[in-house]
């Protein structure tokens with residue numbers, strides 16, 4: 001019995017290792033396009049840019065660890081096609097590999113900027129270790145860096161770059177930082193950290209064209225023109241779901257799966273960020289988080305072995321900027337009433353629905369409250385505002 | 400040379416709330432559990448975080464950053480992203496004062 005996994009990133013590694021833990025016998029092939037053995041991406045926009053070469057958070061094992069686990073790791077191998085009829089994948093070099101079951105763990109890629117001048121070599125994106133090294137090599141004191149997008153990755157890069165002495169301007173179409181995932185009060189705190197460090201934040205500012213000049217890039221925006229030596233585009237990710245679509249598997253901005261990772265084809269599964277997962281509510285949601293790449297493969301590995309361990313975790317992700325750790329629990333929704341609970345420097349921002357139930361939370365330097373809050377959210381009980389916001393009542397007493 | 404270091408009087412410990420002592424470069428977190436006192440290294444083995452800032456329950460401590468879990472009695476890393484166990488240190492109560500050995 002052979003399971004082939006396409007994509008040797010975090011979700012691919014997790015699926016392979018968890019599967020080996022459940023089944024000592026089967027043949028496991030892990031195929032990845034990158035030259036690097038699998039690694040976790042969060043350090044790419046953090047420690048790597050600040051000059052650490054091998055931060056522990058990469059979780060990067062050397063290739064011998066795969067030999068020991070009897071996982072055949074094939075690096076630098078791009079899969080070009082899936083033939084579900086004959087149950088084979090085709091590699092770029094033409095070789096075809098047969099599978100009994102297939103896991104697509106191809107992740108996502110950075111969204112490009114669809115405007116003139118965006119193909120200049122001074123316009124970069126950040127997704128892979130190679131991207132992070134290329135960016136890191138260019139960040140030096142005095143460099144004028146423009147960042148397109150005030151989302152998680154854009155702001156982490158801005159934070160690292162300003163700490164390295166670059167002159168940093170962030171251009172954001174929307175009206176605040178990380179608007180997709182945090183409420184206004186949290187955005188304004190994050191903006192304060194950036195401005196205090198010297199980052200220029202421009203909101204309501206759309207990039208319309210890039211004029212590559214010899215000495216610099218001239219950026220045309222809805223808020224005027226600026227010059228930059230380098231532009232980092234961080235405007236979101238696009239799922240690598242084309243292989244699945246071309247194979248006739250159901251896709252909708254991500255590969256549609258059930259809670260166990262099954263796609264519309266019985267032999268094919270999807271793991272990690274490329275999956276659009278059926279939630280208990282019946283809706284399908286795609287997550288761009290470390291969490292989904294770490295934990296959803298548990299469901300996939302079990303399903304591959306014929307057991308059910310559906311993935312239904314409350315969404316959770318984090319960002320680290322200027323020494324602060326921000327954790328985001330649940331999906332952000334502007335329909336909630338966001339209330340602050342401060343315990344000194346530690347902060348919890350709780351999103352309550354009309355019935356007084358906590359539906360989401362943002363924690364600043366307060367990770368110890370994540371588990372109590374997860375339980376409070378899961379319990380779905382209305383809790384009195386007064387008790388929730390009283391810092392002398394520990395949250396763990398409320399769950 | 401191993402020495403015993405004072406932490407705090409026995410009565411000052413609350414369940415699930417560690418006390419932290421710095422000895423040179425080492426930070427040690429000392430916990431009171433149902434069956435006695437336990438001392439572990441306070442630094443998560445995944446990246447870097449103070450476990451004493453984490454959530455503690457049923458003899459386990461959860462890292463405040465990425466939720467790796469450790470067994471306080473044995474120091475064992477119970478799940479990814481931590482894979483390296485924590486150092487543990489012997490403890491004793493001398494004249495009503497909790498101590499650990501380093």
Ligand SMILES: Cc1cc2nc3c(=O)[nH]c(=O)nc-3n(C[C@H](O)[C@H](O)[C@H](O)COP(=O)(O)OP(=O)(O)OC[C@H]3O[C@@H](n4cnc5c(N)ncnc54)[C@H](O)[C@@H]3O)c2cc1C
Pocket residue numbers: 006007008009010011012031032033034040041042043044045077078079080105106107108126127128153240243271272273274287288289290291293316317318319320
């Ligand atoms: C810079 C950065 C910082 C981040 N920081 C955080 C953070 O702080 N917190 C957080 O929660 N999340 C963070 N994330 C998100 C998180 O890292 C991703 O959601 C996670 O990497 C998804 O894992 P994955 O295995 O699904 O995809 P990936 O890690 O992208 O792995 C997919 C792999 O498949 C390969 N592949 C694709 N197509 C093919 C093909 N046809 N053939 C062979 N191989 C192929 C790719 O090359 C890639 O190696 C960050 C992401 C980035 C990029």
Ligand code: FES
Pocket residue numbers: 443444445446447448462463464465466467480481
């Ligand atoms: S630093 Fe502790 S789990 Fe990551």
